């Protein structure tokens with residue numbers, strides 16, 4: 001078994017190269033992704049290897065990037081678009097929600113839209129406005145889009161390839177605060193399918209569920225809780241649309257308590273959706289109301305105050321305490 | 327790669343006065359300038375360059391989240407800003423520090439934004455801030471705001487009355503990369519359609535982070551607005567006199583009710599896009615050397631020296647620049663961190679129950695740590 005230690009950013013890079021090697025219809029497009037290798041260096045060296053017909057340093061226009069990706073997909077290509085930062089996806093929102101998401105349906109099955117949109121997202125990087133957002137709910141709310149977010153280098157490596165293989169459009173959220181820490185990547189086999197959630201730590205007293213950078217934080221919370229005799233199960237969502245509920249419901253059946261954790265603001269969020277579904281489907285297993293730990297419902301603030309805005313390990317544990325108190 | 331000579335230029339690279347062909351209509355604006363105004367231009371440019379260096383250093387020392395320098399673009403910015411009148415409105419992008427300074431804002435507003443203690447920075451409605459609107463980070467969006475503002479000016483009848491103190495123009499700053507955004511193109515459609523008093527001021531610094539301007543356009547960018555029905559001109563953006571005169575003329579036209587126009591200032595970003603950037607990965611040494619030789623401040627210094635400016639003047643400017651930078655450093659280090667109020671206040675203009683509840687929850691929660699969190 002070939003296992004390599006890679007940071008998440010490099011794992012995506014390796015996954016992109018693999019997909020491009022396997023299928024010459026795969027191409028990359030975005031701002032600064034070629035010569036510079038992207039502002040996070042996720043695509044570093046790929047243009048040098050595959051050339052400028054496979055790696056496009058596009059003009060500076062997000063609607064242009066996604067709109068032309070749609071045209072390329074109609075022509076048989078499998079474009080992987082990079083949006084430079086979470087907060088800069090909105091000029092492309094029209095193309096994503098009114099066209100990309102709907103062409104398959106409009107074509108009554110005659111059209112596929114194998115487009116991947118990579119979006120570095122989330123906070124904890126001390127950056128100025130528009131560079132630390134978690135906009136996944138907008139996309140999950142749109143029928144026709146698949147939405148995923150890897151939390152580990154291994155998942156990043158496999159999920160980017162699986163997303164490229166998908167005939168549906170995939171919004172691929174990359175947790176930027178997790179770009180740099182290394183983790184093992186199994187280069188031989190994928191551990192789970194693209195849309196499976198994953199039990200990241202087993203426990204018995206309460207369940208934590210979340211995605212992206214929040215997974216690391218939930219695992220830290222579980223570690224701390226364990227030192228105080230509380231056993232937390234941690235589930236990494238991996239896929240935001242669709243959501244793989246089986247492991248979540250199974251876990252809740254066992255623990256009776258659920259705390260949903262997310263970096264996004266809580267109002268009309270992915271966490272709200274999970275809370276509602278679990279309340280509907282596992283009502284008799286629940287021993288406490290489902291609790292959401294989210295950012296506050298205010299604009300992502302200036303970085304010198306991001307720590308107050310964002311959920312942290314303490315806020316997760318405070319919610320766990322509230323759940324256990326029922 | 328070298329860039330073709332710009333259309334309007336008054337100062338040759340060595341600082342000698344050598345108006346380019348086609349610059350005649352702008353000459354009266356140059357002839358009306360006094361020695362004091364010349365010295366002011368120089369002072370503006372030299373002080374802001376020192377400020378930029380200080381802010382870059384502060385960022386390196388962990389005192390700022392990010393710094394976007396304006397190094398190399400001082401003449402384009404100073405010339406255009408000095409051409410505005412008191413009543414005009416300015417819609418900047420995120421690099422126009424000296425424009426803000428000239429219009430009267432305290433540059434600590436920009437420092438706070440880039441340090442990461444606020445999302446705003448200054449009160450646009452406070453008259454002492456010279457109608458300098460907020461910095462905009464989502465590229466190109468401000469061009470539509472400037473156009474809409476101009477529509478309002480038109481509807482209010484505040485153009486073309488002949489009153490030099492009330493007829494109002496709007497100038498909007500944006501970069502070469504941003505010209506590709508839909509918003510910038512839609513702004514031109516609206517500006518032309520409603521004949522707004524908008525001056526589109528493009529600083530073509532040749533780069534959008536690592537992407538050269540050739541990726542954005544196959545023709546010189548000043549030709550694009552003509553297809554929208556907007557008259558345009560290309561100017562040597564590293565010549566402060568040219569930048570001033572061309573801006574003054576087009577702002578006058580806007581105030582006089584002649585509608586929008588577009589200025590492409592050819593300039594160059596000397597150094598990094600921001601402190602997060604590593605230009606050695608893409609910048610071309612030959613091109614950089616070409617532009618360093620066209621440094622706007624050195625050129626104007628040579629011009630002033632030819633005209634007999636004293637050593638004492640330059641020493642005085644240097645002192646002012648050093649004092650200004652020292653003051654910025656001192657006040658940056660004294661800046662308080664934002665509080666819970668900054669997080670929750672002003673999200674809406676009227677109370678909102680969710681915000682009220684969450685603010686109370688957080689205050690309570692923080693208090694439960696006994697103030698040691």
Ligand SMILES: Cc1ncc(C[n+]2csc(CCOP(=O)(O)OP(=O)(O)O)c2C)c(N)n1
Nearest residue numbers: 084088463464465501502503504533534535
């Ligand atoms: C809509 C949008 N997309 C992407 C970005 C990220 N970004 C910030 S500056 C920049 C390059 C801008 O180039 P240009 O317009 O030429 O202005 P310059 O920085 O050179 O002054 C990019 C891509 C952004 N801020 N907004």
Ligand SMILES: [Mg+2]
Nearest residue numbers: 501502533534
């Ligand atoms: Mg530029």
